[in-house]
Amino acid sequence: MSEMLKVAVLGAKGRMGTAAVAAIDAAPDMELVAALGRSDSLDILVERGADVVVDLTVPDSTEANVRFAVEHGIHAVVGTTGWDAARLAGLQELLAAHPGTGVLIAPNFALGSVLATHFAAKAAKYFDSVEIIELHHPRKIDAPSGTAFRTAQLVAAARAEAGVPAAPDATETELDGARGASVDGIPVHSVRLAGLVAHQEVLFGSHGEALTIRHDSFNHESFMPGVLLGVRTVGTRPGLTLGLDGYLDLEG
Template identity: 50%
Template sequence: MTTKVAIVGATGTMGTLAAGLIEANPEFSVFASLGSKDSFDGMLGADLVLDVTVPGVSQSVVDFAVSHGINVLVGTSGWSGDRILALEHLLRATPDVGVVIVPNFSMGSVLATAFAAMAAQFYDSIEIIEAHSASKLDSPSGTAVRTAELMAAARSGVGPVSAPHTDQRARGQQVASVPIHSLRLQGVIAKQDVVFGGTGEVLTLSHETISSSAYEAGMLLALQAARTATGVTVGLDRVIDLPKLLAARTAADPQRGDEKWAPVPEQVSGQAARVTSA
C-alpha cells in the first residue's frame, strides 16, 4: 500500500529534494505540497507528514499533525531538549502516533557524530566548528547540538570537557559543556569539524556535504521508519539503530577466529616499505 505524504515546506531546497525522492519511490506518493504559510488543513488525509520548514513553524506543524493522529517526520533543525520533552509528554495521550526527528539526513554526518562520541571518551579538550549556508536561520546547527550531547553522554563517567575562557563571547556557545562555533557563509552547504586536543596531538573528525543528494538515502530510511513509528525518535542513528550495527561490524567473526586481527603479511609490508623508500 502506498504511503501518502504531505510535505510542509515543499518550496524549499529540502522540500524539493523530498518531492523528487518520494515520487521516484513506489512505496510513497506526494499527497500535498504545502508552503510554511499555507493552511495546515492540507495535511488532513495524509498517512505521513514530512516537515521541512523552519524552527518557528515546525512545532506548530507537528502539534497539528499529532492532534489529528498523523505520524510526522521532522527534517527541521532547531528542536531543543525542552521542546522534545514537551512533545514526548504530548504523545503520551496518543500512544499510536509517532514523531521522528532527524536534524541531518546525511549518512556520513551520522557516522561522523558516532565516531566523535567514541573518541570523546579519550580526550578532555573538545570543540566543534560547524558551517552552513548564510540562509540557515538557527545556530548552532541541530547536528552540532546532537554531536555535543552524544559526546557528553559518552563522557558521563569521565566528566565534562575542559573548555577554558568560555566567558568570552568569541569562545562560542557551550552545549553540554562543549564549545560550538557557528559559521554562516555563502557557498557552503554543510560542514562540521569536531576537534579533539590531547597531549602532543590533535585529532579532527571532519564531514562536509557537497551536494544535497547526500540526504537522499537517509531521508528514504527515515520516511520508511516514520510510517510505523510510535513515540518520539530523535536522530538518524536511532532510525537505523547505528550502535547495534557498529557492534555487529566490530564483533569477532567466529568462522575466522583471530585471523581478522592477524598482522599484515611480511611480503605485503615489505612491498609497502620499498614503495615508500623509492
C-alpha cells in the same frame, strides 16, 4: 507486495521542501499525495489519506502542523527548528493519547553527519586528546557551527562520564585565538573559506596514533536520504524520537 507509503510535504515551496518533494516523488516505495504551501488547509492531509507528513515549514507553524497530524493518526517527520522544552512536553502528552502514532524531530537529516557525531561520541573516551575543526562557506554568521557545538558537548560529556582527564597541552605562549574556542573544554576551530560548503573533522589522538572522523556536505540535497529513512521508519516507532540516530542501527 508492500503497499506504497502515502506521503505529504508541508513547506513544499521552500528550498528543502522542493528537494523533499522531488526525492519522495522519485522513491519507488512512496506516493506523494500532497505538497502544501503556507496557505493550504491541513484538511487536505486527511482527505488524501496521508500516512506520513514531512514538516519543513517555519518555527511559527510547525507545532500546529505536527499536533494536527498526531490528532489524525498521521506520523510526522519534522526538520523544522523551534521545538523548545515546552513544545516537546506538550507533544509528548498528545502522543501518549495517540499511542500508535510516531513523530521524529531531527536537527540534522544528513546521515553522514549524524553518524560522524555518533561515532565521535563513542570514540571520545578512548583517546588522550580531541579537537574539532569545522569548515564552512564564508556567508555563515555564527562560529562555531551548531553541529560542532553539539559534537563537542557530546564528546565532553562522554569523557567526563568515563573520567578521562583533560587533554595534555603545554601551551605557554598563545597568540589570542590560536588554540580555538573551548566548548566544554574541547577546542573547536572554525574555518570560513570561499568555495567550501559544510565540513567537519573530529580529531582524536593518543600514543603514536590518530583517528579522524570527517564529514563533507557538498550540497543541500545531502539531507534527503535521511528524510526518506525517517519516512520509512516513523510508522514503526510510536511516540517521540529526537534525532535521526534514534532510527539508525548502531548497537553492538
